[in-house]
Amino acid sequence: MGDEAARAAIEAVWRLESTRLIAALVRIVRDVALAEDVAQDAIVAALAQWPATGIPDNPAAWLMTTAKRRAIDTFRSRARHDQAAAALARDLAETVDDDPGAGIDHVEDDVLRLMFICCHPALTSEMQTTLTLKLVAGLSAREIARAYLAPEATIAQRISRAKRTLAEAGAAIEEPSAPERAERLSTVLGVVYLLFNEGYAATEGEHWMRPALCEEAVRLGRILTALVPADPEVHGLSALMELQSSRLRARAGSDGEPILLDAQDRSRWDAARIRRGLAALARAHELAAAQDAEPGQYALQAAIAAEHARAASVDDTDWNRVALLYEQLGRLTGSPVVELNRAVALGRAQGPEAGLALLDQLEQLPSLRGYHLVPSVRGDLYERLGRGDDAAAEFDRAAAMTANASERALLQRRAIAARAQAGAAARPLGETI
């Protein structure tokens, strides 16, 4: 094997193994930073040996054994011949062999615990998402930097600050209690969804989407369904992300400019993802029904995405059902952004006036002040009513309020189009779609 090929193969092994390797090491050494260090040491050792010896039959066991040896060395050099080192040595003596499961027992619990640690409440949400990408998804600081379009140094700093914060907080590595588990699970779901959203609609910068972040979030969602198979919301989140991401290819044009739902070429939606999303949603509904529970916020959002996925076109969409689902979601979350979406759905289901009536109420809310989608939705509804000049003014307002460059460009284009519409001969109402 050539050096380059060997390196690529070892990187691939690392990608496949790092999550459970680090997860198991965290359980054993009870220190996130140390676990990661010794795991890295093991991969360095692999880089030195595998090009000559070939990849071992069980690379995971090899890496685990090597990492544990490093951990023992570290404990010894710290002159701490304490119980941990002794226990570790005993553990190692028992498990160094080629048995596939050796030393990597409780895989599911380990990985789940690692996710809980990455989402520790002492960390900021930025640190949580970054650490999850680093430790659970196995991405390097360079790759995370590329996905976030941030300098590598910033990401590296964020990671080391996160680890320091964890150490200072004395982050509990122990098994969380049942109520703690439930609470932290919802944090984990929140972090994964945050990651997805950051990729799906970047809050700032030049790019409309960062698909790499979406892809990692979808993958993390799938991992969670394997780790916590009985929780309806876990399947709901996975369904939501599969369904939303099925549209990734259709959401941007060749120059990366955004393409809105109305204008998307639905034949470019990923059918396999839609199928998986619908299956996960069905599972979420089944589990919720079996537990006599109402659908949660992710399952409801997934149900909305499913309505779009099932419809052959915008006109074919069951907008009444979408509006109803938004109403349910609004009751559950109390989120004004959900209400804003309901205004859009109502505008489609019952006509623009119905949408505007709800929007008038929403504009009183202080929390929506400064949110660019409010004038954007208003512009859209005016446009449907044939009030081109009013629509253009709203799109201009919205463009001035967004921090995302390609979204701003889109809104400016819509303003120009609305002005052109106003300039054209007055068209009968209702024919503007």
Place this chain on the structure above:
Amino acid sequence: MTMIKMDETALSSETPPGVYEAMGAFAQEGRVNGTLVELGGLMPSSAGAIVSLANGRIKAVDGPFAEARELVGGYAVIDVRSREEAVELGRRLMQIHLDNWPGWEGSCEIRQIAGS
């Protein structure tokens, strides 16, 4: 997508239980590192058919296909970040057969699903 190909005519033994167990472990691992989307084994070609188009005519022929040397025995849809990761998973699928199925010979073809 990975497709495991084997010589069906040379196959004298049933799939050993160890292969199923090892495949189960492989699948569980794939779910925990997020790489596995779908995994399936295929029934012998005697249970299948080939529908073909030649000279402007469509015809269906039931299996088994005596003339076929290699047949697909199983497949897995995986979601990985690089060709190397796919190859490594293919290597492990072959390792499972080597460890659990004496005398088995075959291959794992790896193809990228278009558009992904």
